Amino acid sequence: MKKVLYIKNNYPVPTSEQWKLLEMMDCDEVFVEGIDIGYPIQLEHALKNLTNKDVLLVYSLKVLLNLSNPESWFEKMSNKGIRLISVVExxxxxxxxxxYIRYLSISKIINEISTERSEDTGRASSIDKQKIGRPNISPKKINMIRHLSLKERMSYRQISKACDVSLGTVSKYLNNIE
Known part of the structure; x- marks a missing residue:
């Protein structure tokens, strides 16, 4: 049985604090995410070396839950039979x-609900003929924005007020020409 320690640099607490708590755990290897030592994702490298009955130690479950797509990481750990230990919790x-099974099931349900809500919102807006997102502006207004910037040398805020559009809209149409 191999014990691997995984630390995320300065998350959820400073790395030194995590280290103080975890150094007495007698680990075979230590992987610190956020410090470049040649591997883009330290957790991925750590999981490659782990097999059934091996242990992955973390300071807090927050470390794993804060990763992008934690479901895929938990699924990999489940498939490999990796034992997870979180010290804080x-x-x-x-x-x-x-x-693992419960987390993945709950996550799947939450994703389905989110997808359903998004689809419902899209259907409701199309039924109500509402537009979602930035409103379209006329080519005449786009030309006016460009003219005021290039010829009149007005600031984004002045152009925004003169054309009755948001600063984001001004930025969008001016950044495409600069």
Whole structure:
């Protein structure tokens, strides 16, 4: 059984604080995310070396939940049979063997609900003939924005007020020509 320590640099607490708590855990390897040592994603490198019954130690579950797409990481760990231990939450997969399955199920339900809500909003807006996003502006107004910037040398804010558009709209049409 191999023990690997995974630390995310300065998250959720300073790295030195994580290290103080975790250094006494007697680990075989240490991976610190956020410090460039040749591997783009330290967790991925750590998981490659782990097999069934190996242990991944983290300071807090927040470290893993803060990753982009934590579901895929938990799925990889589940498929490999990796035991997860979080020190702060006093969590041990050995005591909660259904954690991966429950987390992935709940995550799937949340994603389905979010997708449904997005689709419902899209359908409702098309039924109500509402437009979502930035309103279209006429080519005449676009030319006016460009003219005021290039010829009149007006600031974005002045152009925004003169053309009755947002600063974002002014920026959008001026950044495309500069």
């Amino acid at each position: 006093k969590f041990d997969l050995k005591k909660e063997p259904t954690f």
